[in-house]
Amino acid sequence: MNAIQIKNLTYSYSKKKTILNDLSMAVPKGSIYGFLGANGAGKSTTIRTVLGLLKAQKGSIHLLDTRLKDASRSIFKRIGSLIEAPSLYAHLNAVEHLQLLAQYQGVSTKTIAPTLDRVGLLVHQKKPTSAYSTGMKQRLGLAMALLHDPELLILDEPVNGLDPNGITEIRKIILQLQEEGKTILLSSHLLAELERIVSHVGILQDGKLQFEGTLQSLQELKSGQQWIQIRTGDVQHAQTILSNYPNEVVDHNQVKVQISSEDQIPNLIKQVVNANISIYEVQVLKNDLEQLFINLTQQENE
Template sequence: MKNVIQIQNLNFEFTREKPILKNISLSVPKGSIFGFLGANGAGKSTTMKMLIGSIPDESGAIRIFDKNLSELYPQGFNKIGSLIDTAAFYDHLSGWENLLVISRLRNLPESECVRVLYLVELWESRNMKMKRYSLGMKQRLSIAMTLLGKPDLLILDEPVNGLDPNGMLEIRELLVKLNREEGVTIFISSHLLQEIEKMITHLAIISHGEIRFTGSIKDLNELYRYDHIRIGLANAEQFMDKIPETYSPKLIDSASIEITAESKDNIAALVRKLVLEDAEIFEIKNSAGLEDWFMEITKN
């Protein structure tokens, strides 16, 4: 099985006048960290709720572990950990006691609570009351709850939302660790593009209920890596007429020009040409990132 999640032509609407999802198709490879990216209201949470069956998939467009959801659930929940919206806790209980409640409901041994607390690095804080937990600690405990029973797939909706930079870093490092050391496939949604870019291997970008791009980070880089190349050079303006129009040169300021190129070879050829024209080049960099690509892909 190459794909843990397979979605083919998924549609959903609350009313005919306002469809929420329009022909969604994507594949989540086994062992990947798959980013499901889009602005608030784009359709991310609706899709994820359909993945875990809280909104019915009446058309059979979703397959997980190569099974339709009607075949997969409820037994399939033993292989899937999910965090949609915000986890609920008993604030008067400790982190350990909250985990214990869930493990007993699922007939899991206490050793599972010990294992996941060590994984999320909350063992030392296990006896602290939940009302004293920071937001980052609560989010890590939420993820610990999803890890009970050693799932093969995690479905996480905006797990870094509302966290400070240090909390985001902790969650990111945790998810990368789970993926690399435990082999967990992670399907994660977010609108925080700069943060999610640091951990994902594959992605889909959704806008107004439609998929605008899906593939690996490498695929996305190949499409957009040469679109915003900035060349730093002295007296930039005097070299504008030396650059062929195929590069779409744009003067940024007195010391930089932005170009578009088809390949690394095109960039190298232009640099050689400028050097022969006595240009003093001191910098070449790609000024675009995932956020720029996202804006480009989703713009109307």
């Protein structure tokens, strides 16, 4: 069962530029779905279309098993959202923000204090938001998305502008929310950050999904594309010795070799040493989600 199901979605701001191009994606219920893409890839447009702020020109969107086009506004009682920077009224404090939202959402104002406590803003509840730091604003934005205890949370760049502590705090809250059974769609361009918390991943480029699946399937894909870099005294000779591995020369004393598993590393080094080639350094190249993302999007460009 999917909390969000998008089929063949197309959206363009003008005839010349298509932002979303036949996009299909599915966010399973109970998942933390990492929605990855470089700036301008179409993440925010997708989210705004899902929330009904932009009208889909083609395709269909189902939210919580209801077709968005046919859904009544009450569907938004089950959805919480934070789109980029939170919408805050500088002259109001945190309690007043949640009071007005309680009116819109039709929930008791008794939920305000626990929600503020959850995001760590209870002590700052009476401070005007104009005096809040970026992190506090982001946490209040999250509180606003959580006030009515939604089943589905759509968070667009929720850790944007946060320091490492702020990112850790938001991450903890998101993981807690998943434990409570909520579905979370999380978009970000901080790829390494998503890797730590998501269960599913969708990678978007130029309005098309390049990859969609579980984090595990992504990691399997990742393990088949690991690279090590060797600094040696004789690059040409080393390249000949290692010709049974995909490789490329990095510079006059370094060669990069692709391996499918870390178990191949000792054997590979042995081959080079047996050929009397000096090795000064062996480095396993960082190959996280970010590298994979770059690889995937580069492949598409090529």
